[in-house]
Amino acid sequence: MIKAAAARARSNIALVKYWGKANGTLNVPAVGSISITLDALRSDTEVVFDPALETDELVLDGEPRPDGLVRVSACLDILRELAGIGTRAAVVSRNNFPTGAGLASSASGFAALVGAAARALGLELSPRELSIIARRGSGSAARSIFGGFVEMHAGNARDGLDSYAEPLLPGKEWPLHVVVAVTSTGEKAVASGSGMRHSARSSPYYAAWLQTHPGDMALCRQAIRTRDFDALAEIAEASCLKMHAAAMAAVPALIYWNGTTVECINRIRQLRMSGLPVLFTVDAGPQVKAVCTPDARAAVRDALAAMPGVVEIIETGLGPGLETHECAS
Numbered sequence: 001m002i003k004a005a006a007a008r009a010r011s012n013i014a015l016v017k018y019w020g021k022a023n024g025t026l027n028v029p030a031v032g033s034i035s036i037t038l039d040a041l042r043s044d045t046e047v048v049f050d051p052a053l054e055t056d057e058l059v060l061d062g063e064p065r066p067d068g069l070v071r072v073s074a075c076l077d078i079l080r081e082l083a084g085i086g087t088r089a090a091v092v093s094r095n096n097f098p099t100g101a102g103l104a105s106s107a108s109g110f111a112a113l114v115g116a117a118a119r120a121l122g123l124e125l126s127p128r129e130l131s132i133i134a135r136r137g138s139g140s141a142a143r144s145i146f147g148g149f150v151e152m153h154a155g156n157a158r159d160g161l162d163s164y165a166e167p168l169l170p171g172k173e174w175p176l177h178v179v180v181a182v183t184s185t186g187e188k189a190v191a192s193g194s195g196m197r198h199s200a201r202s203s204p205y206y207a208a209w210l211q212t213h214p215g216d217m218a219l220c221r222q223a224i225r226t227r228d229f230d231a232l233a234e235i236a237e238a239s240c241l242k243m244h245a246a247a248m249a250a251v252p253a254l255i256y257w258n259g260t261t262v263e264c265i266n267r268i269r270q271l272r273m274s275g276l277p278v279l280f281t282v283d284a285g286p287q288v289k290a291v292c293t294p295d296a297r298a299a300v301r302d303a304l305a306a307m308p309g310v311v312e313i314i315e316t317g318l319g320p321g322l323e324t325h326e327c328a329s
């Protein structure tokens with residue numbers, strides 16, 4: 001019998017970054033992280049378990065992507081085992097934003113995949129269980145199961161079962177905005193996973209990154225609890241720069257930025273010094289994400305849109321977690 005369902009999940013950006021793995025096989029992160037889920041950056045995914053299929057299939061943004069099947073099938077295998085079936089699946093996923101360019105398409109993609117597949121199989125899993133399974137596909141996907149402000153726990157159990165995300169604060173309690181300055185639309189040269197492994201192996205700053213991370217998490221939790229934008233800006237920018245410093249100090253160096261990335265960072269720092277509540281963060285790609293209060297949004301957008309080298313601006317508020325539904329197939 002054919003079993004099908006669909007899901008929508010949103011991308012997220014981390015304010016305190018995940019960089020490094022404690023267990024590559026189970027994809028357990030070496031550190032926790034704190035993120036916000038973005039309303040406008042979405043993956044819509046349909047999963048059809050079909051007895052006629054001999055292998056899993058993946059179509060991403062209209063293109064067959066056999067290269068993505070290892071991680072997709074790994075997530076599907078966990079769900080198939082829970083459901084007690086071996087049926088292969090066709091996965092069709094679409095992102096409404098550039099894939100693989102540092103906009104966390106794997107976060108929304110794997111959260112949507114796991115949500116759709118679990119629903120198709122009739123598995124009644126808790127959001128925490130879905131988060132643990134989504135993590136196997138992509139560490140940041142564990143966070144996209146939830147909306148608003150989200151904390152990912154690295155955990156320390158050998159089986160990875162305490163390595164999951166959970167909500168910290170609903171988005172409506174502190175409705176920040178995000179202005180993404182897209183500085184390049186190509187797929188990034190070094191995927192996050194390899195970048196993390198390379199940093200852990202060769203960066204002299206990786207140990208300091210691990211050692212100072214728990215303090216950063218505590219400061220960020222406190223800033224969110226008290227809605228203290230200046231404190232949030234200080235810790236989020238510090239965590240971002242520390243992650244990139246660890247990557248840049250790897251041998252050979254891992255530089256995810258381009259010139260426009262740096263110019264946008266400088267512009268955002270200027271804007272904050274002039275009194276605008278805005279902070280920057282950058283992930284494993286050259287895009288710059290400005291996080292600001294709703295009243296600062298227009299000024300931030302105009303300033304970043306005017307930067308030479310910015311090719312697109314994406315604006316979004318904070319979004320909800322995973323949504324699943326039946327589909328016609």
Ligand code: 2P0
Pocket residue numbers: 013014016017018019027033106107137138139140141192193194282283284
């Ligand atoms: C983050 N990033 O916390 C960090 C900051 C990128 C830079 O989580 O290997 O694609 O699939 O677990 O989730 C991107 O890493 O890595 C990421 P895998 P993922 O948002």
